[in-house]
Each structure stands twice: as structure tokens, then as C-alpha cells.
């Protein structure tokens with residue numbers, strides 16, 4: 001049993017860490033803590049494209065980077081979450097088009113998503129439907145060769161600047177009265193819709209917004225079916241785990257700053273790191289981070305080996321995102337009032353980490369999915 005990266009992975013880690021410090025962090029530092037303008041987001045996409053991030057899960061023979069999950073995880077651990085979240089939309093939506101999109105849709109959009117010429121966003125959540133996607137009320141009614149879409153979405157990634165949105169819509173109900181939910185690719189140039197950014201506590205350079213579809217006409221050919229692509233399930237499980245590694249990124253930043261601060265800051269004539277209670281905080285942070293990393297890379301390694309690691313990916317997401325909230329909060333404590341000052345990055349790490357327990361299944365939903373795997377009984381509904 002080996003618990004370390006091989007030489008190639010170690011090289012990728014070193015290269016990505018260096019690139020993040022030299023290019024990505026200074027780029028983000030030049031932009032205030034608010035949604036990045038479209039040009040800057042496209043520039044960021046261009047910066048991470050050579051790492052394969054825009055098409056990591058799209059197979060190589062279809063023009064994608066076709067990366068293994070562990071290597072992708074290394075990039076998500078090393079790059080700031082503002083960057084990774086942005087890149088992941090093109091990657092995931094590109095793969096989704098391959099699963100159930102018509103050849104025309106794939107030809108029209110996939111190459112531009114891979115090249116980072118256009119930007120994608122995901123519109124699933126609604127004011128009254130979050131964890132329970134079957135509760136969505138945004139309707140798509142067929143009229144001739146179009147669908148007419150009416151409804152409202154919230155927390156849609158990139159919606160104010162995206163060229164295309166992949167929206168979950170209610171197509172009707174089945175024999176038992178349950179919602180039939182489909183996915184429509186909605187192109188801003190073809191179909192009009194209103195958007196606005198919503199302000200959230202963290203990840204403020206990322207765009208999460210509201211979309212209003214009011215009689216929005218979408219060509220019927222933009223309905224994305226369910227093609228049963230085998231790699232799609234693995235891709236969702238990978239995504240969950242990648243959110244865990246985004247959290248690890250923030251936790252590690254906060255921890256590194258805390259270790260340095262504990263050695264340098266003096267009170268009562270000693271470095272504060274000499275006090276046992278401060279050491280206890282540092283030790284707790286280190287242990288939470290190590291555990292998170294092992295859980296995340298275990299899940300990714302299993303996925304690379306073809307195991308459907310449902311329980312392991314949920315454990316990784318649940319544990320690592322909650323751990324990052326705790327670590328970033330402890331980091332503020334180690335820094336005293338400096339930790340709360342907006343002149344230092346600690347409070348931002350905390351705000352950013354706090355965001356990650358929600359998307360792709362909240363902590364509670366992850367726990368229920370783990371429970372279902374263990375007990376064989378679903379407590380979700």
C-alpha cells in the first residue's frame with residue numbers, strides 16, 4: 001500500500017504550486033473581492049487551459065485532456081478555488097454535452113468550451129428547490145421546434161457572464177405524477193434571459209446569480225438527453241471530491257500562515273507557538289488537513305481504478321469541507337484580532353471555506369448518502 005504521489009504526480013504538484021504562486025495568486029490579488037469581469041475570467045481560463053483543466057474529464061480521443069482523477073485533484077488542491085470553480089464548469093458541461101447532446105450541439109459548443117473561447121454555467125437550484133432537484137418548477141413546454149422556458153433560478157454559476165447555461169427544467173410529469181426533469185442548453189445569443197449577480201459571503205470573485213426565464217425560446221435540439229455515458233457517474237463523484245480538495249487548499253493556506261505566525265508573534269516574552277494551547281490548535285489543524293487529504297485522494301484513486309466510490313467521495317466532500325471551516329476558524333484564533341482584519345487573508349479563507357459545505361450536496365445530504373451506502377436504507381426522503 002502506497003500513500004504518496006508517484007514521480008509524475010509529484011512533478012505536477014510542484015509545477016502547479018509554483019504556477020499558482022507566480023501567476024494565479026498575483027492575478028487574483030490585482031482584482032478586488034467581487035465578481036471578476038468576463039474578460040478576466042476568460043483570461044484565467046486561458047491561463048489554466050495548458051494544465052488540461054477545461055476538458056480534464058473529456059476523453060482524449062474526443063479532443064479533451066482526458067486526465068486521471070488524482071492528477072486533476074492535485075490541480076484542485078494547488079489552485080485557488082475561485083479559479084478551479086470557474087474551470088470546472090466548462091469541463092463538466094462539456095462532458096455532459098457528450099453524454100446526451102446531438103452531434104450538432106457537440107460540434108457547435110464542445111471545441112469552444114475546451115478552448116476556453118466561451119464560458120458555461122449550471123442552472124439547477126431554484127428559490128424553492130435546492131437539495132431536492134425534483135422540486136424544480138421552471139417549465140419547458142414544447143411548441144413546434146422550440147421549447148418555451150419560464151421560471152427562476154438562483155445560485156447559477158457564471159450566469160451573468162456565461163455564453164451558455166445548462167438548465168434543469170421540468171418537462172412534465174410521469175404516470176405517477178412525478179416531475180420529469182430534463183436539461184436544456186440555453187445559448188445567450190439565441191435565447192433571451194435576465195440575470196443578476198447575488199452577493200454571498202465568500203468566493204466573491206466567482207459569479208453566482210439569479211436567472212429569470214420569461215417566455216425564453218430555446219431550439220428543441222438543445223435538449224440534452226441521457227446517453228448513459230459510463231464516465232458521467234464517475235465525473236459527479238470526482239466533482240464532489242474535488243470540492244473537498246478546494247477546501248484543503250484554503251485550509252492549507254490558513255495553516256501555513258498560522259505556523260509562521262505562531263513562531264514569530266511574541267506575547268509574555270515568548271513566541272505564542274511556545275504555549276501548549278496554541279500548539280494544540282496547530283496540531284488540530286494539521287491533523288484535520290492530513291485526514292482530509294487522505295480521504296480525498298483515496299476516493300480519487302479508487303475512481304481512477306474504476307471503483308464506483310460513492311461512499312468514499314461523499315466522505316471526502318463532507319469531511320474536507322467541514323474540516324476547512326474548522327481549520328480556517330482556528331487560524332483566525334491563532335492570529336488574534338489580526339485574523340479578523342480584512343488587511344490579512346485569514347478572514348477571506350474562512351468565508352471562502354464556509355461556502356463549500358453547500359454545493360454538490362450539502363454536508364447533511366452527503367451524510368445521508370454515506371448512511372444509505374452503509375445501511376442500504378435511504379433516509380433522504
Ligand SMILES: Cc1cc2nc3c(=O)[nH]c(=O)nc-3n(C[C@H](O)[C@H](O)[C@H](O)COP(=O)(O)OP(=O)(O)OC[C@H]3O[C@@H](n4cnc5c(N)ncnc54)[C@H](O)[C@@H]3O)c2cc1C
Pocket residue numbers: 121122123124125126129130131132154155156157203208355356358359360361362363364365368379380381
Ligand atoms: C459555492 C456554491 C456554488 C453553487 N453552484 C451552483 C451552480 O452552479 N448551479 C446551481 O444550480 N446551484 C449552485 N449552488 C446551489 C447549491 O446547489 C445549493 O445551495 C444546494 O443544493 C443546497 O440547496 P439549498 O441551498 O436550497 O438548501 P436546502 O436544500 O433548502 O437545504 C437547507 C438545509 O436543509 C438540509 N436538508 C435538506 N434536505 C435534507 C434532508 N433530506 N435531510 C436532512 N437535511 C436536509 C440541508 O442540508 C441544509 O442544511 C451553489 C451553491 C454554492 C454555495
